[in-house]
Amino acid sequence: xxxxxxxxxxxxxxxxxxxxxxxxxxxxxxxxxxxxxxxxxxxxxxxxxxxxxxxxxxxxxxxxxxxxxxxxxxxxxxxxxxxxxxxxxxxxxxxxxxxxxxxxxxxxxxxxxxxxxxxxxxxxxxxxxxxxxxxxxxxxxxxxxxxxxxxxxxxxxxxxxxxxxxxxxxxxxxxxxxxxxxxxxxxxxxxxxxxxxxxxxxxxxxxxxxxxxxxxxxxxxxxxxxxxxxxxxxxxxxxxxxxxxxxxxxxxxxxxxxxxxxxxxxxxxxxxxxxxxxxxxxxxxxxxxxxxxxxxxxxxxxxxxxxxxxxxxxxxxxxxxxxxxxx
Numbered sequence: 172x173x174x175x176x177x178x179x180x181x182x183x184x185x186x187x188x189x190x191x192x193x194x195x196x197x198x199x200x201x202x203x204x205x206x207x208x209x210x211x212x213x214x215x216x217x218x219x220x221x222x223x224x225x226x227x228x229x230x231x232x233x234x235x236x237x238x239x240x241x242x243x244x245x246x247x248x249x250x251x252x253x254x255x256x257x258x259x260x261x262x263x264x265x266x267x268x269x270x271x272x273x274x275x276x277x278x279x280x281x282x283x284x285x286x287x288x289x290x291x292x293x294x295x296x297x298x299x300x301x302x303x304x305x306x307x308x309x310x311x312x313x314x315x316x317x318x319x320x321x322x323x324x325x326x327x328x329x330x331x332x333x334x335x336x337x338x339x340x341x342x343x344x345x346x347x348x349x350x351x352x353x354x355x356x357x358x359x360x361x362x363x364x365x366x367x368x369x370x371x372x373x374x375x376x377x378x379x380x381x382x383x384x385x386x387x388x389x390x391x392x393x394x395x396x397x398x399x400x401x402x403x404x405x406x407x408x409x410x411x412x413x414x415x416x417x418x419x420x421x422x423x424x425x426x427x428x429x430x431x432x433x434x435x436x437x438x439x440x441x442x443x444x445x446x447x448x449x450x451x452x453x454x455x456x457x458x459x460x461x462x463x464x465x466x467x468x469x470x471x472x473x474x475x476x477x478x479x480x481x482x483x484x485x486x487x488x489x490x491x492x493x494x495x496x497x498x
Contacts, residue, residue, distance in 0.1 A: 201453050202238045204258035207269040208398035211243030221439055225446035246402050251276035265452045267445055270398055271347025274298055278309055283452050286311030287445040288438055291347025302463040310448055310458040312441045313465055316354040323419045323434050324359060327391040329489045330417035334390045336365040340380060341395035343370030348397045377403055381410050392418035412481045423472035427497050432473045436466035470494035
């Protein structure tokens with residue numbers, strides 16, 4: 172073996188050994204739970220795989236030194252407290268959560284919890300004392316709705332240059348999402364765009380929202396994502412396509428699943444950073460002392476198949492800006 176190749180081999184070995192050694196030799200076995208208001212982050216699910224993979228990079232292996240229990244309320248937020256109580260009975264070391272209702276239930280449970288995404292502004296909702304020192308048992312990733320709304324409205328204007336009125340669809344029973352809607356509405360109004368407020372509380376309310384848009388048509392749709400709107404996303408996709416309304420969503424998987432476009436936090440990055448916080452909690456850190464963080468990467472996703480089906484001509488600049496294109 173040549174000297175240069177031998178040095179590279181030694182360097183690679185030095186990087187790989189610590190994580191492997193920890194996974195195989197650690198005497199401590201860790202128990203991690205996850206809770207969402209929608210589908211569970213099961214190990215075989217896309218986001219579950221990302222979480223387990225990110226933890227593996229830090230030396231935690233399923234069946235070796237890690238037990239993982241994923242739970243989801245399937246849209247019934249009343250079940251969240253029970254799900255967390257069951258995890259507490261199992262003596263989990265930490266929970267990773269998604270969504271504001273989960274954060275509320277997790278705070279009440281007392282379990283050390285890292286919120287991966289969807290929590291909204293945890294200071295405004297009084298979940299924590301402050302971003303730098305949260306206090307209590309919650310930490311994680313927060314969001315920046317005001318900044319993102321400006322970009323989302325600009326993207327909608329590329330499809331609808333005469334944009335004057337945008338329908339905003341959100342779960343008005345979710346305080347975190349209501350504050351996201353309010354921040355988005357303020358930005359829209361500040362640049363002269365009228366907001367058609369369409370708050371929903373349950374699946375049947377979507378029919379009323381669609382009827383309102385039929386009788387008083389907007390120029391575009393912005394959907395705030397939570398368990399309710401995400402579980403009913405296909406209905407929104409179909410309505411927007413039927414009425415030929417450009418629509419934008421908050422996470423790229425919604426564009427992958429059939430929405431026209433999405434702009435928001437990179438959930439892969441959020442999960443990786445949440446796993447780093449979980450690692451610190453496992454090693455003895457308190458969520459109270461771990462600052463809430465904000466995403467640094469915000470991909471723009473575009474679904475060309477959806478655009479073509481609705482008869483939209485995709486502006487060249489919009490296509491050029493896309494980080495992810497689904498065809």
